[in-house]
Amino acid sequence: MPDHTHDFDYVVIGGGTAGSVIASRLTENPDVTVAVIEGGPSDVGRDDVLTLRRWMGLLGGELDYDYPTTEQPRGNSHIRHSRARVLGGCSSHNTLISFKPLPSDWDEWEEAGAKGWGAVPMEAYYARLLNNIVPVDENDRNAIARDFVDAAQAATGVPRVEGFNAEPFTEGVGFFDLAYHPEDNKRSSASVAYLHPVMEERPNLRIYLETWAHRLELDGTRAEGVHVRTKDGEELLIRARQEVVLCAGAVDSPRLLLHSGIGPRQDLEALGIPVVHDLPGVGENLLDHPESVIVWETHGPIPENSAMDSDAGLFVRRDPGGAGPDLMFHFYQIPFTDNPERLGYERPQYGVSMTPNIPKPRSRGRLYLTSADPSVKPALDFRYFTDEEDYDARTLVDGIRIAREIARTEPLAGWLKREVCPGPEISGDAELSEYARKVAHTVYHPAGTCRMGAADDELAVVDPELRIRGLDGIRIADASVFPTMTAVNPMIGVLMVGEKAVDLIGGESR
Numbered sequence: 001m002p003d004h005t006h007d008f009d010y011v012v013i014g015g016g017t018a019g020s021v022i023a024s025r026l027t028e029n030p031d032v033t034v035a036v037i038e039g040g041p042s043d044v045g046r047d048d049v050l051t052l053r054r055w056m057g058l059l060g061g062e063l064d065y066d067y068p069t070t071e072q073p074r075g076n077s078h079i080r081h082s083r084a085r086v087l088g089g090c091s092s093h094n095t096l097i098s099f100k101p102l103p104s105d106w107d108e109w110e111e112a113g114a115k116g117w118g119a120v121p122m123e124a125y126y127a128r129l130l131n132n133i134v135p136v137d138e139n140d141r142n143a144i145a146r147d148f149v150d151a152a153q154a155a156t157g158v159p160r161v162e163g164f165n166a167e168p169f170t171e172g173v174g175f176f177d178l179a180y181h182p183e184d185n186k187r188s189s190a191s192v193a194y195l196h197p198v199m200e201e202r203p204n205l206r207i208y209l210e211t212w213a214h215r216l217e218l219d220g221t222r223a224e225g226v227h228v229r230t231k232d233g234e235e236l237l238i239r240a241r242q243e244v245v246l247c248a249g250a251v252d253s254p255r256l257l258l259h260s261g262i263g264p265r266q267d268l269e270a271l272g273i274p275v276v277h278d279l280p281g282v283g284e285n286l287l288d289h290p291e292s293v294i295v296w297e298t299h300g301p302i303p304e305n306s307a308m309d310s311d312a313g314l315f316v317r318r319d320p321g322g323a324g325p326d327l328m329f330h331f332y333q334i335p336f337t338d339n340p341e342r343l344g345y346e347r348p349q350y351g352v353s354m355t356p357n358i359p360k361p362r363s364r365g366r367l368y369l370t371s372a373d374p375s376v377k378p379a380l381d382f383r384y385f386t387d388e389e390d391y392d393a394r395t396l397v398d399g400i401r402i403a404r405e406i407a408r409t410e411p412l413a414g415w416l417k418r419e420v421c422p423g424p425e426i427s428g429d430a431e432l433s434e435y436a437r438k439v440a441h442t443v444y445h446p447a448g449t450c451r452m453g454a455a456d457d458e459l460a461v462v463d464p465e466l467r468i469r470g471l472d473g474i475r476i477a478d479a480s481v482f483p484t485m486t487a488v489n490p491m492i493g494v495l496m497v498g499e500k501a502v503d504l505i506g507g508e509s510r
């Protein structure tokens, strides 16, 4: 006998960044029922999650799925990819830096076959976002971060930007916009902005917490629902009368498809997973924003105030013909030596860091399974710094040189006692590249593993309506559908994917 309490109009798998948007918007219509399958617990009342400045305390903890990378011969094999296991997903863990993707990012998607996702139509979705997106508050603007902004402006000549989302930019330095409430440093995550106000009030919204989706239920080519295991070990089939919406993120969306027999035939057969639908693009096109780090010791302690310890940044366009920035920096008000320490560097008592980052990386990685057992973590091979022209590594080398220029410039120079790593004696291109790659870390932006493309693009996983190619009744909406990486931090882009997904779903079936 089917258990009708587990039948809904829509089943949203993953109550994360995009999933929170979609579940909230769909249940605005009281006649529509929605189930959210979320692997983690609620974030309600959890100060460790809701307080933005405590984000580092969540790294590697009980709310982190914590995915390793495969060996990276040209990079850092020790990188761990944090993915949040809690309502709100990574927006409940991240630093909430909020950049509307640049027009050139959206236009690049459209050129890659994502018809209807160009800059002009996408603009409306930014206006819909419910998150409290504000510039870093005056009280959170640390004196050394202010001096970084002044020095970077003087050293590079880029414009100072107050409000990066006000208009498109190619270069600039300033304090970020953040999705937060400055008065108490609380997050304005996807769950806080979209679910908290409605989750107790809407009988048509049911959130299954600490419940893991491990296999899709298909009838021929139609997705009927998903098999889940609850916290208590109960196995349930949650059925979708209208659609399944997969929002488990760039690691777990392709992982669930592969375990459901949807993916590259040869890979699935090699693991003994029955092939339900041969879809060669699943897991391909693994993207990220890798960055390196330069650390300085300061003459003494730095003032305490901050929103989340990395409140300002710099964008540079080295190629004057480029559509957008091609080098980015976060400025950290802490000595970020976790990776350099592995090479023998020491952490100074007081210090700061600059982290050159590659906005448009050219290396492409791949996610794949190593076992048919759904509890085994997938392999993430980012192939960091493997692009043929060595563009990615060169970007970091250029970044270190620019960072040194900024550090030599007042008013920042007066704070700095010495460069700790890589250290002034490391100055040649080859040795800077070696250092930069070996200490590289991630800013946790995996994307692209179920990329969107034209309906006839065989390596695309979803079409421009976010429907999985060759299947019915199932879409994907999360960071995995990114055809290419946005030049800016991706969270706002993911929220906008969520908002647009609601329109696409509504256009057909609401």
Ligand SMILES: Cc1cc2nc3c(=O)[nH]c(=O)nc-3n(C[C@H](O)[C@H](O)[C@H](O)COP(=O)(O)OP(=O)(O)OC[C@H]3O[C@@H](n4cnc5c(N)ncnc54)[C@H](O)[C@@H]3O)c2cc1C
Pocket: 013, 014, 015, 016, 017, 018, 019, 037, 038, 039, 040, 082, 083, 084, 085, 086, 087, 088, 089, 090, 091, 093, 094, 095, 096, 097, 098, 099, 211, 212, 213, 214, 247, 248, 249, 250, 252, 253, 256, 443, 444, 445, 446, 477, 478, 479, 480, 488, 489, 490, 491, 492, 494
């Ligand atoms: C530490 C950190 C800092 C970051 N900083 C920034 C930043 O400042 N600015 C920015 O723009 N971006 C930042 N990012 C990246 C950004 O947060 C992500 O790109 C974005 O939130 C991804 O959203 P998503 O909807 O694709 O996935 P997620 O938000 O990860 O949502 C996926 C959800 O699905 C659930 N789930 C997964 N698998 C299953 C399953 N099988 N069954 C049930 N539930 C499942 C998860 O528990 C999770 O809640 C950061 C990320 C991290 C981790």
